[in-house]
Amino acid sequence: MDELRAQLQEVFREVFDDEEIALRDEMTGNDIEGWDSLMHLNLIIAVESRFGVKFATSEISNLRNDGENVGSMVSLLAKKLGRG
Amino acid sequence: MCGYLDEIQEVARKEFGLTEGSFIKNRKLFGRAWEQEFDSFLRAAFVDGAEYRKALTGYTTYIVDVMRQLVAFQKDGTYAPLTYEEATHKVYQNEDRMMNEYLPGHLISQFLWxxxxxxxxxxxxxxxxxxxxxxxxxxxxxxxxxxxxxxxxxxxxxxxxxxxxxxxxxxxxxxxxxxxxxxxxxxxxxxxxxxxxxxxxxxxxxxxxxxxxxxxxxxxxxxxxxxxxxxxxxxxxxxxxxxxxxxxxxxxxxxxxxxxxxxxxxxxxxxxxxxxxxxxxxxxxxxxxxxxxxxxxx
Structure with missing residues (x-):
């Protein structure tokens, strides 16, 4: 797991209060208990705070669209951090 | 039959992922009566895809904005200082904001919240x-x-x-x-x-x-x-x-x-x-x- 994914996994564990979460790119909202819209927003805000980035409303919403997954979030985050 | 509601929920799933959960949750919570009433309301209030997409966009903006402010609110339990005049200038007298985002989003929240x-x-x-x-x-x-x-x-x-x-x-x-x-x-x-x-x-x-x-x-x-x-x-x-x-x-x-x-x-x-x-x-x-x-x- 690269550094970005490892840091993201820490955020997931903190937000969902679950130290057992092992993040994989293909994971979606169905794979993590409690990942509803409310928790998605909590997660995004925590990610913004951790990485010092800002997501647009459309980006936040699109990450919940059918077909999007953790990998989509990693890609978007990497792009914002200039690592993509 | 709630065909229009089904159609809009499908659009929410594909294009406005943050909103789909509210559809699913309220179908379970309020059942058939909610589905039928919401379907009838949507047919009258948002006559085509452009209109209901506007509402879903407004609703998305609304909940993201609320959640961002809620996170700050949890820290000290107070609202950010704001005068009525400032709110008027920012929102109520802003035609584009009101007609295309704020009001359609609020309207659809009557059923989704x-x-x-x-x-x-x-x-x-x-x-x-x-x-x-x-x-x-x-x-x-x-x-x-x-x-x-x-x-x-x-x-x-x-x-x-x-x-x-x-x-x-x-x-x-x-x-x-x-x-x-x-x-x-x-x-x-x-x-x-x-x-x-x-x-x-x-x-x-x-x-x-x-x-x-x-x-x-x-x-x-x-x-x-x-x-x-x-x-x-x-x-x-x-x-x-x-x-x-x-x-x-x-x-x-x-x-x-x-x-x-x-x-x-x-x-x-x-x-x-x-x-x-x-x-x-x-x-x-x-x-x-x-x-x-x-x-x-x-």
Whole structure:
């Protein structure tokens, strides 16, 4: 797991209060208990705070669209951090 | 059959992923009656894909904005300082914002937000029922916003006639369009006017003011003015948002008692009250937005 994914996994564990979460790119909202819209927003805000980035409303919403997954979030985050 | 609702939920799943959960949750929570009512409402209010996409966009913006502010709110339990004038400039007088985002988003939230829909059920059961039994079904709706509650009354009571009051011309325009869609606009008169300064307002047997108080700097003075609009023997339905930081929420109600005390201080007698919360409290979000509704007499 690269550094970005490892840091993201820490955020997931903190937000969902679950130290057992092992993040994989293909994971979606169905794979993590409690990942509803409310928790998605909590997660995004925590990610913004951790990485010092800002997501647009459309980006936040699109990450919940059918077909999007953790990998989509990693890609978007990497792009914002200039690592993509 | 709820084909239009199904279609819009499918669009939400594909294009507005943040909103789909509300559809799923409320189908489970409120069942067939919610589905049928929402489907009928959507068919009338949002006639094509462009219109319901606008509503879903507005709703998305609304919930993201609310959540961002809620995170800050959890830290100190206070709203960011805001004057009514600032909110007016930022939101109510901004035509593009109001017509294309704020009002469509708020309108659809009446069905997608659990606490909004629960208030509608309360309104129907305890206020609209009394209106239906009255020989005089005239009403004032003060601070019409989207015009949703005016539309509920006019749709439910063919004998009702209403007066809508607002300081935003865009709210009144949006309301008139909504009522036209339902074929009830001819029983409605709009007033771009402040009820505290407008001359010769005829008191009517029913007054509605939904989620207006939290937008004001001095809600008590507004409530005193509202009371004068209720005819002797009449009643009013008044609601306020609690612990709900938002870009245009000025006055912070912390508890249900804050609302009840203020309504009583304005001279109203509280006949019935109902609280509904947006979601259960969590460790990260112990302060949960809610709405308090009261049915009051003079």
């Amino acid at each position: 659990v606490h909004h829909y629960r208030h509608l059920l309360f309104f129907r059961t305890f206020f609209l029922r009394d209106m239906a039994l009255s020989a005089d079904q005239r009403f004032h709706d003060v601070g019409v916003g989207t015009g949703f509650y005016s539309s509920v009354i006019l749709n439910g009571l063919p004998g009702a006639r209403g007066h809508g009051w607002d300081l935003s011309p865009h709210s009144l325009k949006f309301t008139e369009r909504l009522l036209s869609r339902f074929g009830t606009a001819e029983r409605y008169t709009s007033h771009l006017s402040d009820i505290l300064t407008a001359p010769d307002i005829e008191p009517l047997p029913f007054v509605v003011s939904v989620e207006v108080l939290e937008h004001l700097e001095d809600p008590l003075t507004f409530l005193i003015g509202l009371r004068k609009m209720v005819a002797p023997g009449g009643k009013a339905f008044i609601t306020a948002a609690l612990n709900s930081p938002h870009e245009d929420h000025v006055y912070h109600y912390r508890t249900e008692l804050d609302v009840l005390d203020q309504v009583r201080a304005a001279g109203f007698h509280v006949e019935n009250a109902f609280s509904a919360y947006a979601y259960p409290p969590t460790k990260r979000s112990p302060l949960v937005p809610s709405v308090e509704a009261v049915i009051v007499t003079t």
